[in-house]
Amino acid sequence: MAPKKMAVDTSLSAFATEDTSPFPDRYDLAGERRILGALLKEDDPDPANPLFGRLQLYYERDAEFKRMQQSHEARAGADPLVGNLEARQIKSLPSLVAESQDxxxxxxxxxxxxxxxxxxxxxxxxxxxxxxxxxxxxxxxxxxxxxxxxxxxxxxxxxxxxxxxxxxxxxxxxxxxxxxxxxxxxxxxxxxxxxxxxxxxxxxxxxxxxxxxxxxxxxxxxxxxxxxxxxxxxxxxxxxxxxxxxxxxxxxxxxxxxxxxxxxxxxxMKDELVALSRVDFVAGADVMAQQRVQAVKTIFGDVPKAVFMGEDAPRHTKRRLNLSAAELRLLDAVPLTDEVTAGVDKNLLA
Structure with missing residues (x-):
């Protein structure tokens, strides 16, 4: 008599995959998150649910992924061939200094x-x-x-x-x-x-x-x-x-x-203007932001569109933004020319 085959939990071998996955089997955390959305919201998921096995696997992989991220951060992204001691030195390396006074x-x-x-x-x-x-x-x-x-x-x-x-x-x-x-x-x-x-x-x-x-x-x-x-x-x-x-x-x-x-x-550098940001120009900004925009336009005029959009950027800048296409469209929709003197706090111009 042939031996009885053990039941296989098919949920553990069926999961979403992605080519950019950090796992060898291309397990897709984001894809599984979408599929398991309803179960993830439940405080006490039913073990009889056909997706319960996949939910457990998701938790395991999510925890493993977080460990990967922590290790990557601790090693400052160093190549796996680099030892931990050497990798950690990148965070303790002092900044460059001039050997002599300029x-x-x-x-x-x-x-x-x-x-x-x-x-x-x-x-x-x-x-x-x-x-x-x-x-x-x-x-x-x-x-x-x-x-x-x-x-x-x-x-x-x-x-x-x-x-x-x-x-x-x-x-x-x-x-x-x-x-x-x-x-x-x-x-x-x-x-x-x-x-x-x-x-x-x-x-x-x-x-x-x-x-x-x-x-x-x-x-x-x-x-x-x-x-x-x-x-x-x-x-x-x-x-x-x-x-x-x-x-x-x-x-x-x-x-x-x-x-x-x-x-x-x-x-x-005035206290009233030092907090000025591109966000102040977007529709729906608060009253203080609107006042900053009106005041700075009164003093300097309208900022050139190319500068506002970041197309004409300073040679050296501390601005570190990678804007999405949606954010760029939002900035592009900002009207930079309007009547700016009404409602301006005159103390800003003193």
Missing amino acids: VMSLHTLEALRLFMGKAVEPGKQGAPIAGGKRVAAALRSLWSLSSNDNPYADWALVETKSRIEEVRAYTRAEQAQLLQKLDEMKAKGLTYSVLQSREPAQMQLGFASPYGYMVALLIVEVDYFTRVLKSAQRRDLVSGRQGHALLQSVKHKCRSVFERVLYWQKYL
């Missing part, structure tokens, strides 16, 4: 003043002159605001980069013409060298944001341009009046950029 060498008083700025003399009236050091700190604040998904902080950083590039392009173009005149003189037999200071000023930087170095690079280029210009004046290739006008033009363009950055910082 230093900017400046040869001209014009560039040095541009970096240092000028405070109002005590007891006298007037307005301070913004310097690169203060502007670098302001840009760091705006850079930090970008982590809050603040579209106006993004706009400030995009605009500043663009304006600095314009000043650098203008300076390089004027410098190239001066160098060409000097090279023509050299070709005719008059040897020269670009003027430099016997003891350049050594300015320690230590900026905490890449935007500080963007400002420093601009000032270094202005410093070299000034040396070339004074070299051309010394050789009678540029008149004193021409040289003065050209240098004033470059300094004016730099200070215009600097003042604009401080203007951005002055208002965006």
Whole structure:
């Protein structure tokens, strides 16, 4: 007589599968969750239910998956071939530090003043002159605001980069013409060298944001341009009046950029606006959010659509968002141009 076959619980061999499953048999947790939805909601499922076996398997696999996730996180995602001791070092590795202090060498008083700025003399009236050091700190604040998904902080950083590039392009173009005149003189037999200071000023930087170095690079280029210009004046290739006008033009363009950055910082860092976020612009936002939007539009105007949508993004940003298609559609539907002055809290503009 043939031996009696044992009954097989078919529920344990029938389950949803998925190619991206972390299990060797391609067990699909999400698929099973959908199938077992009703049973999962029950406090005391009936063992007689045909899907009861699959429910038990689901709980086992779910617990196993959570252990996988915990192990992955503990090992910081290291390859399985890497030992646990080595894998854990990724979480204890210190951040990078500079071996030595960053230093900017400046040869001209014009560039040095541009970096240092000028405070109002005590007891006298007037307005301070913004310097690169203060502007670098302001840009760091705006850079930090970008982590809050603040579209106006993004706009400030995009605009500043663009304006600095314009000043650098203008300076390089004027410098190239001066160098060409000097090279023509050299070709005719008059040897020269670009003027430099016997003891350049050594300015320690230590900026905490890449935007500080963007400002420093601009000032270094202005410093070299000034040396070339004074070299051309010394050789009678540029008149004193021409040289003065050209240098004033470059300094004016730099200070215009600097003042604009401080203007951005002055208002965006106000307590009433510091919490501004793209979410504030979405329909249904609360009253405080609507007031922030109205106020910031009154001060700066409408943020460009490309900046608001993240298509025109800052060169460096702390914004870390991976928006879904639905979220992008929601932002795209936001009307950025409207009548913004009604109902604005005037204290925000003080």
